[in-house]
Amino acid sequence: MVPNLTLAVPHEAENQVELSLKQSFESLQPSLKPPFSLTIPTPDEYTQLNHAILHAILTQPQFAKTHIKHLHAIVTDGYATFLSLLLKIVYHLYPKLLGSxxxxxxxxxxxxxxxxxxxxxALLISLMRQIVGGDFSDDNLWLCTKLVTLLLDKWDSLLEEASHVFCSGLYVFLRLLADHCRLNGEKFESLKHLEVNLCVKIVREEFHLCLKIGRDFIRLLQDLVHVPEFKSIWKDLMLNPTRFNTLGFSSVSQIYCTRTSSRYALLRITPEMETQLRFLLTHVKLGHQKRHLMWFARKFLSELDKETVIVDIVRFICCAHHPPNEIIQSDVVPRWAVIGWLLTTFRRKNYIEANAKLALFYDWLFFDERMDNIMNIEPAILLMVHSIPQYVEMTNTLVEFLLLLLDNYDMEHKDIIVKGVSSAFRLLESKGVIQSLDVLTSCPTLSPSLKEGLSRLLLSCGKLGISKEFLPVPIQPGQQMV
Structure with missing residues (x-):
C-alpha cells in the first residue's frame, strides 16, 4: 500500500497533488532502489521520476539519503521540477501533512x-507563510524554529544568492516576535533567542535589506522596543542613524516615506486564509456575508490568542487586495465592511486592537500620491463614512484614533505626518471616493471635539507650507559603507 502524505479525511476527495505523487511512486517504486538505471529519461519520464522520488523522500525517512542521491544523479534542470513540486505541496497541503x-x-x-x-x-518564503499567527502549538513553534535555524545556518549562501529571503524573514520574525515576547515559559525561550539573533543580525549587519521593506519595518519594530536588543536599534534609528553604515541613509523619515510592497502583507496570511478572504471579497454579496464571516471566525479566530492575526488581515486587505472597478461598483461585500467587522471581534480591549487600527491608518501617516496607492487608504475613509448612519461610535473611535496618531506617533516628524494625513483626505475627496469631507466635519452625531480637530487638520493643509525640498525622498537601498 502506498503511504499517504496527509491525514485521510472521510468524504473528502484526495488532493490532486498528493494523488499524482502517489501514482508516480507506485508505478516507479522498483526503480527507486539501487542499482539505479543509467538510461537517460525522456522529459515525461523525468517528471514522473521527480514525483516518485519526492514521495519516497517524504514517506521513507529511513531511505531519504539514498533517494536524494538518486535525485542528484538524475537532475538535469537545476532541481526546478523538484522544487516546483515542493512548492505545490507547501501551498496546497502543508496544514494537512502528517508530522513525519x-x-x-x-x-x-x-x-x-x-x-x-x-x-x-520561493520555497522558503512559502514555508514562512505557513507559520500561523497567534498559534502557540508545538507544531507551529517547531516550524518557526526550523526556519529561523535554517536562515541562520545558511546565512552566507543565502546572503550571496537570495538576500531577498532575509527581507521576508525579517518581516515575518519581527512580527512573530511581537507575539512570542509576550509569552513566558521554557519552550518559548530558545525560539525567542533564535528569532532575536536573526533579526538583530539582519538589521545590524545588512541594514540595506531593512530599507527594502519600507515603512512597515518601523511599524513592526516599534512593537519590540521593550526588548533590550531592539530598544538599542530603535534609539540608533531615531538619534544616530549613521550607526547603520548604509550609504544614503540619514533619517528614519526616509523609511517612513518608502511604501511597503504588497507582497509583505501576504507573508503573515496563510494561503488558506488568503483564499477565503479573496473569495469573500470577490463573490459574496453585501448583506449575505454574515455566515461567511462567522465561518471565518470559527476557522481562524476562535482562540483568544489568535486575535493577533487580525492586525495582519487588516494590513492584507488594505495593501494586498485591491479589487477592480467592476467589483467596487458591484454589490459584492466591500473591504471596509470586512475590516469594520474585524474591529468589532476583539473580546478584550488592548494593544492588539490599537495595532489593528494602526495597520488600517499606517499609510495615511506618510501618504504621498506620487508613490502611494489610494487603494491602501480607501477602506478607512469608507468605513468612517458608512458607519455614521447606524454605527457612529465606530466613526468616532476611528477619527479619535487618527487624531491621536497625529499628535503622538512621532513628534519629531509631526509635520510629515500632518502633511501625509491631509494629503490622504484631499486625494480621497478629489478622486470622488467620498463626495465631500463635510460628511465628517459637519456630521451632527460626530463628537464636537473630533469635528473641531478634523477641521483644524484640513485647514492646516494649505498653511503648512512644507516645500517639496523639505520632504524626504525614499532612498534606493545602497551598499553598506566599509
Missing amino acids: VKNQLLWVTDEMVRVSGIGYD
Missing part, C-alpha cells in the same frame, strides 16, 4: 538550499 512528512519536508528543503536548487527562495 513535515519533518522530511524541512529536511529536503535544507538540502535544496545546500545545492542552490532553482526556486528554493
Whole structure:
C-alpha cells in the first residue's frame, strides 16, 4: 500500500497533488532502489521520476539519503521540477501533512538550499507563510524554529544568492516576535533567542535589506522596543542613524516615506486564509456575508490568542487586495465592511486592537500620491463614512484614533505626518471616493471635539507650507559603507 502524505479525511476527495505523487511512486517504486538505471529519461519520464522520488523522500525517512542521491544523479534542470513540486505541496497541503512528512519536508528543503536548487527562495518564503499567527502549538513553534535555524545556518549562501529571503524573514520574525515576547515559559525561550539573533543580525549587519521593506519595518519594530536588543536599534534609528553604515541613509523619515510592497502583507496570511478572504471579497454579496464571516471566525479566530492575526488581515486587505472597478461598483461585500467587522471581534480591549487600527491608518501617516496607492487608504475613509448612519461610535473611535496618531506617533516628524494625513483626505475627496469631507466635519452625531480637530487638520493643509525640498525622498537601498 502506498503511504499517504496527509491525514485521510472521510468524504473528502484526495488532493490532486498528493494523488499524482502517489501514482508516480507506485508505478516507479522498483526503480527507486539501487542499482539505479543509467538510461537517460525522456522529459515525461523525468517528471514522473521527480514525483516518485519526492514521495519516497517524504514517506521513507529511513531511505531519504539514498533517494536524494538518486535525485542528484538524475537532475538535469537545476532541481526546478523538484522544487516546483515542493512548492505545490507547501501551498496546497502543508496544514494537512502528517508530522513525519513535515519533518522530511524541512529536511529536503535544507538540502535544496545546500545545492542552490532553482526556486528554493520561493520555497522558503512559502514555508514562512505557513507559520500561523497567534498559534502557540508545538507544531507551529517547531516550524518557526526550523526556519529561523535554517536562515541562520545558511546565512552566507543565502546572503550571496537570495538576500531577498532575509527581507521576508525579517518581516515575518519581527512580527512573530511581537507575539512570542509576550509569552513566558521554557519552550518559548530558545525560539525567542533564535528569532532575536536573526533579526538583530539582519538589521545590524545588512541594514540595506531593512530599507527594502519600507515603512512597515518601523511599524513592526516599534512593537519590540521593550526588548533590550531592539530598544538599542530603535534609539540608533531615531538619534544616530549613521550607526547603520548604509550609504544614503540619514533619517528614519526616509523609511517612513518608502511604501511597503504588497507582497509583505501576504507573508503573515496563510494561503488558506488568503483564499477565503479573496473569495469573500470577490463573490459574496453585501448583506449575505454574515455566515461567511462567522465561518471565518470559527476557522481562524476562535482562540483568544489568535486575535493577533487580525492586525495582519487588516494590513492584507488594505495593501494586498485591491479589487477592480467592476467589483467596487458591484454589490459584492466591500473591504471596509470586512475590516469594520474585524474591529468589532476583539473580546478584550488592548494593544492588539490599537495595532489593528494602526495597520488600517499606517499609510495615511506618510501618504504621498506620487508613490502611494489610494487603494491602501480607501477602506478607512469608507468605513468612517458608512458607519455614521447606524454605527457612529465606530466613526468616532476611528477619527479619535487618527487624531491621536497625529499628535503622538512621532513628534519629531509631526509635520510629515500632518502633511501625509491631509494629503490622504484631499486625494480621497478629489478622486470622488467620498463626495465631500463635510460628511465628517459637519456630521451632527460626530463628537464636537473630533469635528473641531478634523477641521483644524484640513485647514492646516494649505498653511503648512512644507516645500517639496523639505520632504524626504525614499532612498534606493545602497551598499553598506566599509
